[in-house]
Amino acid sequence: MAPCGYMSFALDGKIVSVNQTFLDWSGYLEDEVISKLHFQEFLTVPGSIFCETHFLPLLQLQGTVKAVAFEFLCKDGKILPVLLNATQRTSVTFGAPLIHTAIFDATDRRTYEKELLRARKELEEEAAHRNADLVREVAERQRAEESLRKLTAKLLQTRDDEQRRLARALHDSVGQLLAGLAMNQSVIEVEKARLSERAQAALAENIEITQQISTEIRTISQLLHPPLLDEVGLNSALRWYVEGINRRGGITINLEMSEDFGRLPAEIETTIFRIIQESLTNSHRHGKSENAKVNLSRTSDFIFITMADEGIGIPESKLEQIKSGSGAGVGLRGMRERVYQLNGTLDIASREKGTVIHIRLPVSAIPT
C-alpha cells in the first residue's frame, strides 16, 4: 500500500481520483468519493477559508504548493491532520486542468507542533509576567523614593518653620523678660550706694551676665532664623551672616553677590540661605578650610550659586556615595533635597585642594 494518500480534483474541487491509502484513512468507499465529493468538503471551516484565500490562489499563481497543513474530516467524524503537496497540471485525458495532491499523515508532527506552540506561548507568557513584575518593582521603588523625597522636604520645611518659631519665641518672650530684668537692674543701680560692697559687686556681675545672656539669645535666635531674611531679604541676611562668621574667626568668607540681585519668594530665600549655611558649616567643620568663597548670580532663566573652599576635600568613596544619592550625610542630603524641590541641579567636585559646589535653580520653578 502507498505510504501516502493521493487525490486529484478539478478546479471546482470535484474529486476525480483517489488511492486506497486515502480511502483507508478517510473511511470512505471509492464510489462515495469520485465525482460525488469536493476537496473542500473534507476540510474544516477554517481550513476551507484558508484553502480559498491562500492555497488555491497560490496554486494558481505558482502551479505548485508544498507542505500546507490541513485537517481532514473523516467519514466517522474523526479529524486527520495532514500535510499536503499539490501541483496543477492540464490533463490530456480529462481535457482540463487537474490538481494532483500527495497527502501525508501528520498526526505525530502536529502533536509536536502543538507542543512547540504551547511551549512558546508559555515562555512568552512567563516573559510577560516577569516583565510585568519588573515594571511593578521599578514603579514601587520609584514610589518609595518619591515618598522619601516628600518626607525629606516636609522634614526640612518643618525644621525651618520650627526654627523660625523658636527664634521668634526667644526674641519675643525671653527677650522681653530680659529687658524687664535689665530695667529693674538699672533701678537698683541708681540706689546702689545703699548696698553693701558685696551686694554692689554682685549687682555689677548680674548686669554683665544679663547683657551676655541678651547677646547669646540674640545670636542663637538669629542663627535659628535670621530676622533680616524676612524683612530686608537674602542679600542683607547673607552679608550679616558672613560678617558674623568673619568676626568670630576660624574661617574667612568672601561673598560675591550683586547689589541688584533682588528679592525672591520667602521660601526660596530661606532655601538658598540654608544651603549656603549648611555648606559653609561643612567647609569649616569637615573641610578644616580657612577660606571660602560664595558667589550668587542670576540670569533671566537661572539662579547660580557657587561655593568653593580650600579645605581637605571629600574622600572619593564618600563622594561616590553622595553622587549616587545614597549614604550622604544629613547635611548634604538636605542640600540635595532642597535643590531637588526647586527642580534644580547640584554638582560637587572635590579634590585635596578643596571642594566646589555648583547649584543651578531654574527661575521658572519659582512661584511668583
Next chain:
Amino acid sequence: MLFAHGYGCDQNMWRMVTPAFQENYRIVLFDHVGFGNSDLSSFDLIKHGTLQGYAQDVLDICRELELAKVIFVGHSVSSMIGVLAAIEAPDLFDKLILIGPSPRYINDEDYVGGFTKADIDGLLDFLDSNYLGWSQTMAPVIMQNPDRPELAEELANSFCRTDPEIAKHFAKVTFLSDNRDDLPKLKTPSIILQCDPDSIAPVCVGEYTHKHLTNSLLVMLNASGHCPHLSAPAETISAMRRFLEGSPSSREER
C-alpha cells in the same frame, strides 16, 4: 485602474487580469501593509484595527499619485475597503469593481454571512499552525541557521508572502467586520462579480450587497470559488470590460 488584493495574497494575484487593461488604462498595483513587499514599519495596530484604516491607505495612494476618476478593482475584503474609500472621497472615484464582496462574514439574526463566530475563532488558531505562518517565523529556527535567512527564504513561497502576525490581525479585522450600514452610503456606480458557489462570499451575500448598494450591478460568473480573476481570468476580464464600456449583457445583469 487601482487594483486592491484580498486577504491572503498580494498584488501578484492580478497578474492574469491587468495585461488586458494596460493599453487603455493606467494600472496601479499595491500591497496592503503586511503583505507582499509592503513596508512593515507603516503598520499601525490602531489605524489598521478597522477597515477604515485600510481605506485611508487607499486614499493616501490616490492622493500621493494624484489619481483622478479612479476605477477601483477590489477583491474580497478589499471590495469593502474600496466602498469605504469611495464613501469618504466620492470625487476621486469613477467606478468600483467588486469581486466577491461581503459586508459581513458572520451570520446575524436574519442575515446569512456564511460563518459563525466560532468558525472565525477557529481560523485564527488554524493560522497559527499553518505552513505559511510557520515557514517564515519558524523556518529559521528549524534550519538552525539564523544567519543564513536565504535558506528559510527558499522554503517560503515567492508569491503572497505575509508577515504572519499582521496577516492574523488582518484576518481578525476582515472576518469580524460589519459594514452592512455603510452600503447605502455609496454613490459611485459599482459592479459585483459573483461566483457560484463561493464559500467565502456566498451568492446570498452578493445578492444582499447588490440590494443595499445603490447604483450597483450584480453579475453571476460561471466560475466557482473565491478567486475568479485567477481561476477564470478570461470570463472575469470580459465581465469587467462590459461594465467599463457600458454595455452589460442583459443575460447576466440582474
